[in-house]
Amino acid sequence: MEHADFNQGLLEFLNQSPTPWHAVATMKAKLDEAGFQALDEREDWSLAANSGYYVIRNGSSLVAFRTGTGDPAAQGVRMVGAHTDSPCLKVKPNPVLRRKGYFQLGVEVYGGALLNPWFDRDLSLAGRVTLQEASGQVRDVLVNFRRPVAFIPSLAIHLDREANSNRSVNPQTDLPPVLMQAPEGDATRFEDLLERQVTEETGVCPRRILGYELSLYDTQKAGFVGLHGEFIASARMDNLLSCYIGLQSLIHTSGEQPALLVCNDHEEVGSMSAEGAQGPFLSAVLDRWLGAARGRALARSMMISADNAHGVHPNYLDRHDENHGPILNRGPVIKVNHNQRYATNSRSAALYRLISDELGLPHQTFVVRSDMACGSTIGPLTAANLGVTTLDIGVPQFGMHSIRELIGAEDGHTLFRVLVEFLQRPVVL
Known part of the structure; x- marks a missing residue:
């Protein structure tokens, strides 16, 4: 080869x-x-x-x-x-957070991740979903949103003047990504979003979502880096x-x-x-x-x-x-x-x-x-x-x-x- x-x-x-x-x-x-x-x-x-x-x-x-x-x-x-x-950020079982009209997800840190680089990235979601089909059969399917659907915005330096000298990351409070804006009274469930994605990717119309193991990931593709292309970044x-x-x-x-x-x-x-x-x-x-x-x-x-x-x-x-x-x-x-x-x-x-x-x-x-x-x-x-x-x-x-x-x-x-x-x-x- x-x-x-x-x-x-x-x-x-x-x-x-x-x-x-x-x-x-x-x-x-x-x-x-x-x-x-x-x-x-x-x-x-x-x-x-x-x-x-x-x-x-x-x-x-x-x-x-x-x-x-x-x-x-x-x-x-x-x-x-x-x-x-x-190492990555994984979606929690009951993840939905609604704050000031924003729809966010609670995440858990998997492994020894460097957390600061996760901010201000175009993020997507992928993983395994366990569902029940209309026939009653239980099966696993893989999902990959592929497009950027989430973002973890940094706090502006104007609101944290010590950011460049003394900023730590609290995984519970600092890492929930923003997925969309949701008006007051919106009742969208995370499972609703998953059901639509499963149907779009696989053609399966789930009776219900029984479980999932999903991770956030950076949508930037792997590629060559360096003046002479001597490195690969991914x-x-x-x-x-x-x-x-x-x-x-x-x-x-x-x-x-x-x-x-x-x-x-x-x-x-x-x-x-x-x-x-x-x-x-x-x-x-x-x-x-x-x-x-x-x-x-x-x-x-x-x-x-x-x-x-x-x-x-x-x-x-x-x-x-x-x-x-x-x-x-x-x-x-x-x-x-x-x-x-x-x-x-x-x-x-x-x-x-x-x-x-x-x-x-x-x-x-x-x-x-x-x-x-x-x-x-x-x-x-x-x-x-x-x-x-x-x-x-x-x-x-x-x-x-x-x-x-x-x-x-x-x-x-x-x-x-x-x-x-x-x-x-x-x-x-």
Whole structure:
């Protein structure tokens, strides 16, 4: 897959995936196109050699795998992990606020979001709606308003003279977005707006809305930035970028070696869910695929957990260890933390460096400052749950957890090339 095609596909994927449910639906379509077969956890599975399959749980997490041409117990499984969720603002169950003729929504902060960048943006709504059809059947549908329908206006500096030196954000009182003006006595329900959107998008006329999980998102499209187009800016780069890289790597691998991609939901809030990395999803799939050979297969396996890394910010150089400041467009970042916030060890890092060096591709290393707390990923959770050798790696970026993030236009394709080779190479550790 050429560099230009890779990046164009990335932009399309980011724009099509405003929520984890949309991201998984987009990945499903790509897997279907590549000849992978859907599996249902409620049914029996009959797996064939040299074939591709995928399983979806909750509509927001996905495991896709190639069975390979040989015995997984003898070859091991090459695995790549990422997560589908990103910090955002989610609509509350009873969200409607009416103030001075304005129709607003109460929102809850999901994950560790940078809140200030959410102000003064053209926002839309997307997510999953559970409804009852006229026939009485209950079903889920995806909705995406696409157009700007909401706005969180800043308070003018004339009314807050300390705004540039001392402004904090109260999530309860400062973040409810304005959706429209509603005259006194207006009885519009949020569910009424959802019903109209569902009918417009799907043709389904709901008898009633039973529930929803909806997020606000920035309508500005992903795109190239920089005088020479050397950067890519987008929402949800953390961690849809890694989902896209992992998906394309699995699709483009030879298929001879057993290989797997897992994209979990709920990483940004601790991964403790039925479909999160602390849940049983991946383990259940491996049990059904590998059966009694699971223990021997995993002993020969390796996981690469791909989640973006902190690029050294030129305005805040002191926030990095002086010897471990990753630069955008200088290669993916091997993430190390000896307190096991990252799962990398010398052996897993060595394999990545070996492959990357053989391909003539750059790589970097990140260690957090010793006087700062370190973030984490699905890497340690998966390593602990499966007992598998794991590497944490990621593309360096700016603005992590902001409504708009920035990466180098070279680094995603670099990681893709290494992961393709990793997924089709026997692991020798």
